[in-house]
Amino acid sequence: MSTAPLSVPSDEAGPAARAVGLTKVYGEGDTAVTALDAVSVEFDRGRFTAIMGPSGSGKSTLMHVCAGLDSVTSGKVYIGDVDLTTLKDNDLTRLRRDAVGFVFQAFNLVPTLSALENITLPMDIAGRPVDQEWVDAVIDTIGLRDRLRNRPSQLSGGQQQRVAAARALASRPQIVFADEPTGNLDSRAGAEVLSFLRRSVDEFGQTIVMVTHDPTAASYADHVLFLADGLIVDTMEDPTPDRVLDRMKGFDGKGRRS
Amino acid sequence: MLRSAWRSLLHHKLRLILSGVAIVLGVGFVVGTLIFTDTLNTTFTNLFADTSSDVVVTPAQDSGGRAFAGTVPTMPGSTLDDVRAVQGVAAAGGQVLVDGVSVVDQAGEVLGTPGAPQFGSNWSDDERLTPFRLVEGRGPSAPNEVALDSVSAEKSGYSVGDTVRLVTPTGPLSVTLAGVFRYGTSGNLAGATIAAFSTDFAQELLLGGEDAYTEIDVVASESVTQDALAAAVRAVVGDGVTVRTGQEAADDATAQITEGLAFVNIFLLVFAGIALFVGTFIILNTFSMLVAQRSRELALLRALGATRGQLVRSLILESAVLGLVGAVLGIAVGVGVAFGLEGLFGALGADIPTEGLVVLPRTIVVGVAIGVLVTVIAALSPAIRASRIPPMAALRDDVALPTRSLRLRAVLGTLLLAGGLAAMTAGAASGGGSGSQLVGLGVVGALVGAIVVSPAIAGPLVRVLGFAFPRLFGTVGSLAVQNAERQPRRTAATASALMIGLALVSALTIFATSAKASITEVIDRVIGAEFLVSSGAQRPFPEQVASDLAATEGVAAVAGVKLVPVQVADTGTLLVAADPGALGRMITLPFVAGSLADVGAGGVAVDTQTAADQGIAAGDPVSVQLPTGATLEYRVTALYEPAGAYSGYVVDRASLAEADVAVGDSFVYVLAAEGADLGQLQSDLEAGLADYPTVQVQSQAEFKAQITSSVDQILLVMVMLLSLAILIAILGIVNTLVLSVVERTREIGMLRAVGALRRQIRSMVVLEALVIAVFGAVVGLGLGVWFAVSLQRTLVDQGIEVLEIPWAGLAFFLVLAGVVGVLAALWPAFRAGRLNVLEAISTE
Ligand SMILES: Nc1ncnc2c1ncn2[C@@H]1O[C@H](COP(=O)(O)OP(=O)(O)OP(=O)(O)O)[C@@H](O)[C@H]1O
């Protein structure tokens, strides 16, 4: 194997993704819910950002909108230089396929495909050749080389999430979004997934945005955004579990703005 | 618990509709078939049940179902006089009813459905003795008068006073329309026509001027029972006639009709059975999937304290309600299906008289029973499996129903399939009646076996059939194949409808093609004459036709052929009577002893098969009992190998004339003179037959085309009926795919999230359907070929000597199956493509 530096594309300048005045309203009239209220945020390249906040604060919504999975009510969302809000479904899908990686809380894998096939799925769908060297590096990092032939149902939950994370990275996306990737895992399995994400940032320069409720998980990030009622209410650099926990407690009392 | 069953039934409207559709269709087809056959039976029974005589006297001699002039058995007028003199007889009338009077309409076309009888009859004013009811004008009384049945009068456009053109056994005739009568209560004759004359004139036209009758109807005086009167009549008329009470005669007629329609009934019920079978599969499939999809909900109920019994009961109740609703709608659909069948048969020339559809209470009961039972049975197995879901499963993400191993199925199915195929082969080898029974049994066994074994072979076969998909369609292709093989039971059940449909369609097509090839081959081999002259339904026409044809310029020779229903050694058969010398120039039969020229005056040529059956050899005597009751003695002077329809006893026509059998020709062969312009000759021949609109000239090619096209028509009816089964198959595929899409919502959402385009998702669903459909088609076509080959081998003796497999046709069916699969997938694929990514991911 060559020793050429393996990393995600970072030749472009500026943040990997950003949102400007992003507003997302669900429903209409009396039942309208403002999930995001004019949020502006930048996700810098090669950084690991955690998003935290109480339930219903808009974390998932922010992630979905930034990843091009959902439409915006107003505002702009960019992946690199591309404005997602102007794209039609097919272009948006292609952009997701080529520039964005995902890890969901569960059901990440196609049950009929082997672990390896799941990892290369985005490239296969695109009909693009697989960058074997890169994929090998990713697989070595998740440490599941001996389970590649297995179907998801033959893997533990933690292994499945690591496969999902590997898939998110395999296509060398500009940015990876993960929504509570460790939500269903015990602390050990969670730690395996998180350290893999951390390593991908450190070793490959991957940009990662992760939603989590867990202060320990957040402590793997470089940087934490705190969301409450659709607004970014605070940020924290170099988080530790204790500091994050402290900050979270602050929300409990005055969670709701009214 | 009940409330939860009810809620879940209403909650999943789409699933509800889909499984409902399967039930509605299955019930609809069965009910439609029952209604149609009941309607058919009732109509035909009514048709002949309109006479109300107390005693019916008929000649003892069997007419063999051919009441043609010249060969119809009769009783002398003296018998009528004898009957009239019997104590207790209030009235007695002689009936002359003979097939042989064609009505020509104003455009010169012969009225009536080809093949249906064209009766000539005598008129009776006594309404107790006749089913004719005058509606216009008066009864015919003079020799130049006729009365027509109301349908013929209306169709031909003749009104009372007009001159009507007829063709009678003695030749063309123009008479005055004296009156119009209705036949029975409805007036409908199912395509037959009746022309009635005064009794004297009828006897002159139809019975050679003899004072005779084909039937005597008797009305009893008051207080005399039918049985007593029948006994009294029997005592005076003696032998040679059959005396039945009115009731017996009606029962016999009904039995005969039922027997005549038995083929249609069985035929339709087989299709109904197939439809139901296929429908059951869809219901079963749908329920399995519904329960599988609800397994988490069911597990939750278990976790909350519901017992297994409660769970099963609530699922059964749910299915019973669904079955009932489906059955009710299905019965309504059935009425539509019955209309459709009537239209189908009507469009194919079978004019079915109907006084409205007959919906018997039995039909409703059967419909409801089928709907509810089939649905409940279909739900039973998944319900029991669902009840085995451990409560803990509610807490897991991926709940699967416990599945049974396919090994038992594989073994059982393989045994049945192999047994069925072996039975077919054995039946084909032995041939004959027992052979065809064995083949029939084998077909059923093989079909059932194939259905049982198909889940076990679905996986590997789908992989083989879809081997090119990954290369052609990339990841989408391999996902499609994997989706099809991941639920082999479901794939197999979905494909089975198509499999059954195509097995039967392809078998019929191959068989029909072979039959056509065999017929064509025989005609090519046997017939040397350039032209064949005939009227519909082998109805005899005057000998004058043959003489006229012989006189046409460019004709080298003609040979008229008479067909006489006779009894030889108590077996009914058709005696072929011709000028052997002339016939010998027209047809070439493979003689093993003697030749046509050797038949001679007292000789008979017999085919070797008949000879073997009757145990006769060259030189043996043969006595032939004529419809007149007289017996003719012949001696076997020639033996030939049977060739298709060319078999039986061939005698010199002169021997019939001696016996006073005055029957017309059923066919005339025409041999063209050397070097004659055949096209010109044909139009000359046609021109010479202007007076005989019932008689047609056909070139050899046209004759072949006519026979093969009638085979095609039968094939068409069968294929149309089977296409209903295929329609159900399509709905089954739609059903399965929609439910699969629902089931895989999350997976599809995930694929979309990681970059699968809508188009790709749609292709995935379509390709899955394609591979399922092709799987069903391949198995079905394979079985179909085996069926057809066995059937053909079995019927070699019946003249189906040539096996011809229309490979192009079979390839077409394969492509058609693929198209069907793709069409069935369009809507589910559209739905799958439209799934909202986020909702799909967050689906519970
Ligand atoms: N599809 C939807 N329709 C209507 N309202 C929605 C929808 N999705 C989210 N919401 C609302 O938007 C708000 C933000 O939801 P979101 O899922 O982003 O919260 P979250 O921070 O991810 O919460 P959790 O930590 O529970 O996952 C909530 O009030 C939620 O009820």
Ligand SMILES: [Mg+2]
């Ligand atoms: Mg969330």
